[in-house]
Amino acid sequence: MKKDEIILLYCDEKANYLVSYEKNKEIHTHKGKIVLPAKLSYGDVVYSSKNLPFYVLYPDTAYLSIKVRRKTTIVYPKDAGFILLNLGVKSGDSVxxxxxxxxxxxIILSNAVGKDGRVYSFERRKNFLENAKKNFENFSKFKNVSFYNMDLEKNIPDIEVDSAFIDVxxxxxxxxxxKEVLKPGRILGSLSPHVEQIKKTKDKMIEVGFVRIxxxxxxxxxxxxxxEGTRPKEYHITHTGYLIFGNKTR
Ligand SMILES: C[S@@+](CC[C@H](N)C(=O)[O-])C[C@H]1O[C@@H](n2cnc3c(N)ncnc32)[C@H](O)[C@@H]1O
Structure with a gap:
């Protein structure tokens, strides 16, 4: 295991932690203290001071994304996977x-476009942007995101992208x-918690020339x-938002 590699230390659904690896690092949990050994690999098991097993696992992107320090609501993994597919995001893209x-x-977009891609991320609230940058530094695998403290209501950035997503x-x-920075024929997506917002978004998309909405x-x-039996979990996040997608015409 390399220094600073992000690992998931998993005991059970209530005791699991994202940790950046460093030898002799101490992690204090309600299941006891864990000391990371000098040699560690994914799949290993380490024991806490209470002799409870913690598995050393590779953290998936869904897990990483919900562990961010939240200053806002976030896009949840259930929506994010669908967003990636419907925007057509692939390795090397600009988004x-x-x-x-x-x-x-x-974080999800960054992992999807990979080392040869680029994510241009715009936020008008400086304090939110600083928090997001820290989250990204903690959890990212690639250095492929350009962050901007910018209000896109008032600015058109000087870029051209393969796809775009609006969550405001x-x-x-x-x-x-x-629309100005999106390549013709490509896809814009947006998420909104209310139907009334989606209606306004759809009307605007039609007005400015999006089709296939x-x-x-x-x-x-x-x-x-x-x-004792198999059944759905009783508590869930039942509503996040509605998703809208459309393709740009010239
Ligand atoms: C729901 S949050 C986005 C959450 C984000 N997708 C995530 O997964 O963490 C909405 C953000 O949009 C920002 N915002 C709203 N209007 C904006 C605008 N015109 N330009 C830039 N950012 C804006 C807000 O400050 C807020 O941080």
């Missing part, structure tokens, strides 16, 4: 996102500006498989 918020989607309360106010809601249920 615009606004607003950065807590940086949860930024009033997306319709930014659509014309975002579609709206979705992603519903996800985790299933508990246990000795």
């Amino acid at each position: 615009l996102e606004v607003g950065t918020g807590s940086g949860a989607l930024t 309360p009033e997306p319709w106010k930014l659509i014309s500006n975002v 579609r709206v979705y809601e992603i519903i996800l249920r985790e299933i508990l498989v246990r000795g």
Whole structure:
């Protein structure tokens, strides 16, 4: 294990921690103290001072993204996977996102475009941007994000992107500006918690020349498989938002 590599120390669903690796590092948990050994590999098990096992696991992007320090609501993994597919994001792409918020989607986009891609992330609140940058530094694998403290209602950045995603309360106010930097034929997406917002976003997208507009809601249920029986978990995040996508015409 290299120094600063992000590992997931997993005992159970209530005791699991993201830690950057350093030999002899001490982690204090309610299940006892863990000391990271000089030699450590994924799949290993380390024991806490209470002799409880913690597995050394590779953290997936869904897990990383929900562990960000939150100053805003975030894009959840159930929506993020669908967003990536519907924007057509692939390795090497350039993607615009606004607003950065807590940086949860930024981490997901960064991993999707990889080392040869670039994410341009715009946020108008400086304190949110600083928090998102810290989250990104803690959890990112690539240095492929350009962060901007900028209001996209008032500015058109000097870039050209393969796809764009808007996650702000009033997306319709930014659509014309975002359209300017999106390549023709490519896809703009947006997320809003309310149907009324989606309606306004759709009207604006049509007005400025987007076609093939579609709206979705992603519903996800985790299933508990246990000795006493198998059934959906009783508590969930039941509503995040509605997703809208459309393609730019010239
Ligand atoms: C819901 S949060 C985004 C969460 C983010 N997608 C995440 O996964 O962490 C919305 C953010 O948009 C920012 N915002 C709102 N209007 C904006 C604008 N016109 N330009 C730039 N940022 C804006 C807000 O300050 C807020 O941080």
